[in-house]
Amino acid sequence: MDERAASDGARAAGDIVVVENLVKRYGDVVALDHFNLAIAPGEIFGLLGPNGSGKTTAINCILQLLTYDKGSISLFGQPMGPTRYDLKRMIGVVPQNVALFEELTVRENIDFFCALYVGDRRERARLVDEAIAFVGLEDYASFRPRKLSGGLLRRLNIACGIAHRPRLAFFDEPTVAVDPQSRNAILEGIRAMNEAGCTVVYTSHYMEEVEEICSRIMIMDRGRSVAVGTNAELKAMVGAGERILVEVAALPDGARGQLEALPHVRRVTYTESELVVQCEQGAHNVGDVLAVLSAAGLPLGRVYAEPPTLNDVFLEITGKALRD
Numbered sequence: 001m002d003e004r005a006a007s008d009g010a011r012a013a014g015d016i017v018v019v020e021n022l023v024k025r026y027g028d029v030v031a032l033d034h035f036n037l038a039i040a041p042g043e044i045f046g047l048l049g050p051n052g053s054g055k056t057t058a059i060n061c062i063l064q065l066l067t068y069d070k071g072s073i074s075l076f077g078q079p080m081g082p083t084r085y086d087l088k089r090m091i092g093v094v095p096q097n098v099a100l101f102e103e104l105t106v107r108e109n110i111d112f113f114c115a116l117y118v119g120d121r122r123e124r125a126r127l128v129d130e131a132i133a134f135v136g137l138e139d140y141a142s143f144r145p146r147k148l149s150g151g152l153l154r155r156l157n158i159a160c161g162i163a164h165r166p167r168l169a170f171f172d173e174p175t176v177a178v179d180p181q182s183r184n185a186i187l188e189g190i191r192a193m194n195e196a197g198c199t200v201v202y203t204s205h206y207m208e209e210v211e212e213i214c215s216r217i218m219i220m221d222r223g224r225s226v227a228v229g230t231n232a233e234l235k236a237m238v239g240a241g242e243r244i245l246v247e248v249a250a251l252p253d254g255a256r257g258q259l260e261a262l263p264h265v266r267r268v269t270y271t272e273s274e275l276v277v278q279c280e281q282g283a284h285n286v287g288d289v290l291a292v293l294s295a296a297g298l299p300l301g302r303v304y305a306e307p308p309t310l311n312d313v314f315l316e317i318t319g320k321a322l323r324d
């Protein structure tokens with residue numbers, strides 16, 4: 001992995017994806033607003049942002065599926081353009097919406113997409129077998145898509161996108177509406193692909209997934225990058241620490257004021273019998289919080305502390321939650 005100053009997302013020599021000052025408008029809507037992105041070979045790079053933040057638009061511009069108003073894109077160190085089939089051949093795409101042929105079986109669907117890249121029939125048969133095994137669809141190879149559950153369809157969609165063994169693969173929200181078993185299979189598959197040398201760009205609005213598999217993460221909002229770094233760097237960037245949650249039937253103003261006055265407390269919220277105390281990084285305030293509540297004579301329910309999440313980072317930077 002490269003040693004760039006991770007928080008600024010600046011480009012480095014040898015980057016496999018470089019996007020500079022990309023602007024994309026749909027009429028009056030600015031979907032990408034001077035968007036910059038730099039990804040090193042070997043990364044699993046996460047694009048995390050709420051619905052409408054511009055993730056799909058960014059990917060579709062990079063792939064030249066959309067025209068854009070301004071900016072430049074290079075892939076594998078070369079300028080990308082609509083007719084750069086030499087570069088497109090090295091790319092795999094798993095689109096957000098499942099795109100398959102209903103009249104073809106699982107194996108035939110994968111073979112169809114793989115044949116767009118690989119002419120040799122024998123080599124293709126091997127690649128298709130590997131892709132089927134890779135997504136765990138061995139028992140369904142002769143099924144037609146209508147016989148498959150949502151999770152299995154997603155796995156087939158992935159196999160179609162990666163059977164030709166791309167050097168760079170884009171996954172656009174591949175786990176939306178899938179069961180936990182398929183979700184795990186998808187994430188494990190992406191990890192295995194990456195370990196075999198494929199650079200991965202992964203979009204999601206699920207922070208847990210991005211935290212789990214990505215080497216670096218860009219947080220997007222309103223068509224812009226608002227922060228870039230490793231999971232730990234992003235959390236350190238905003239100084240968010242543990243969050244203490246306490247079930248308590250009431251929170252009198254006096255107790256609230258005392259909690260807010262504790263030295264490392266950043267924010268106190270109370271809704272529907274749940275008190276949430278957001279602390280600064282490195283602060284361990286559970287004892288202090290409980291002391292205030294006990295002194296106020298408040299009977300407590302469950303008490304637990306959570307480490308900071310990327311939602312806390314998003315909240316600190318944008319003032320709103322990643323998922324409303």
Ligand SMILES: Nc1ncnc2c1ncn2[C@@H]1O[C@H](COP(=O)(O)OP(=O)(O)OP(=O)(O)O)[C@@H](O)[C@H]1O
Binds near residue numbers: 029052054055
């Ligand atoms: N074809 C289109 N015509 C008009 N506006 C569009 C079109 N596609 C996207 N947009 C708008 O551009 C912005 C970015 O959308 P985009 O789909 O790229 O976001 P996203 O982060 O991928 O969201 P999601 O997670 O919902 O896919 C949004 O405001 C969206 O409404």
